Structure formats: C-alpha cells, structure tokens
Amino acid sequence: MEPNFQTSFIPKKPIVQERVAPARFIGFFPIISIFILFIALLISLALYFYKGVLTKDIAQMENTLTLAKNRFESSKIIEFELLDKRLRASSEILSRHIAVTPIFQALSLITMKTVRYTKFSYELGSVASSKNGNEKNTKVFVKMSGIAVGYRSIALQADLFSSKDIGKNFIQPVFSNLTLDDKGNVAFDLEFSVDPSFVDYKQTLLTQS
Numbered sequence: 001m002e003p004n005f006q007t008s009f010i011p012k013k014p015i016v017q018e019r020v021a022p023a024r025f026i027g028f029f030p031i032i033s034i035f036i037l038f039i040a041l042l043i044s045l046a047l048y049f050y051k052g053v054l055t056k057d058i059a060q061m062e063n064t065l066t067l068a069k070n071r072f073e074s075s076k077i078i079e080f081e082l083l084d085k086r087l088r089a090s091s092e093i094l095s096r097h098i099a100v101t102p103i104f105q106a107l108s109l110i111t112m113k114t115v116r117y118t119k120f121s122y123e124l125g126s127v128a129s130s131k132n133g134n135e136k137n138t139k140v141f142v143k144m145s146g147i148a149v150g151y152r153s154i155a156l157q158a159d160l161f162s163s164k165d166i167g168k169n170f171i172q173p174v175f176s177n178l179t180l181d182d183k184g185n186v187a188f189d190l191e192f193s194v195d196p197s198f199v200d201y202k203q204t205l206l207t208q209s
Contacts, residue, residue: 098124098140098196098199098200099199099200100122100199102169102198102199103122103142103169103194103198103199106169106170110160110161110167110170111157111160112148112153112156112157112160114148114149114150114153115146115147115148115149115153115154115157116146116147116148117144117145117146117190118145118146118147119143119144119145119146120142120143120144121142121143121144122140122141122142122143123140123141123143124140124141125139125140125141125193139171139193139194139195139196140193140194140195140196140199141191141192141193142191142192142193142194143189143190143191144189144190144191145187145188145189145190146187146188146190147185147186147187147188148185148186148188149184149185149186150184150185150186151178151180151186153186154175154178154186154188157175158173158175161173161192169194169195169198170192170193170194171192171193171194171195172192172193173190173191173192174190174191174192175188175189175190176188176189176190176191177189
C-alpha cells in the first residue's frame, strides 16, 4: 500500500512585505548652523593664536624698554627730572609776569600836552585757572594821579580814554578827586584796568624781538 503524503503550499508564517524607507531631505537651517559653527571655531582659533603673538610682542617690547632704561644712569635721570621742574616753574612765573611798558606806550599816545602824570601804580586782579591748568590774572588795575590845565583838559582827556579807537586798551577809566589850585591847575586821580593779554610779558618780548 502506497503511503499517502499530504503536501500544502500555504505558508505557516505570514508573508512580511519589505518597505524601503524614503530618503530624508536635510533642511537649509541645519546647514547654515553647521557653517556658522565652523566659522566660529576658525575665528576662535585665529584669536587664540593672535593673542599669543601679541603676548610675545609685549614681552619683547618690555625687555627692550628695560634694556633702554638701564642704559641711562640714575643720576642723569634725576638731573633731567630736576631740570624739567625748573623749566615748568620758570614757565609758570613767566606766564604770571606782566610788562607795564605797553601801558606807558599807550599813555604817551593818548595823553594831551596839557596833562601830566605824577604817580603810577598797579595791582593784579583775581586769579582764574585757564584750560591748560595755568593760573592767569583776570585784570590788571592801574591807579594814577596827575595835573591838568583846567577842567576842560580833564574833559577832553576823559573823552580820549573813552574812545574805542585810541583808548581801546583801557577799560572803564574813571577820573576822580578833582581839586582846583590857585593857578587854575586841576589835580586828579585816575583809575582804569587793562586786559592781561595787553601787558603779557612773553607777548611783549615777542613783539620787540
């Protein structure tokens, strides 16, 4: 008797279909982010090396400065410092010094022949600091006494002092204490001020040279 074989073509496990995953597209922003990160790294490395170069250069310059400083004797340095202090002090004294010669020259041009002066004095006004730190007098006050031939001479002389052209260097001239003697002469006191630039000693030297 022939054996009975049963064959079946039905698979016992379910057939699984293989699916191919679709390709993913890399967006624009991740690429930009990676590029920026790469640039930042390059800049960081460049700054690091540049800092090292600067540090080396500074060290070399410090060494050069130390060598140059050691070449000068300490006594010479002290001598130069003392000379600098003297020059600064001389410059400060010169800036405060005034020359009365311009006042006399202006008076010789403005004074009438019927007027003569018997006394002259001046004093410095209040002190103010300039932009560069030097102290300068704001005004120079002048006090004078004199004798004129009559009151008319006093009036004409006052007009000359008040003239914008002739008496421009004299500020607020005031005649006072007028006294008439038996000969018709009038004694008077005169006060006015001048700008410090008009009697600046340094400027006077430059003008005369």
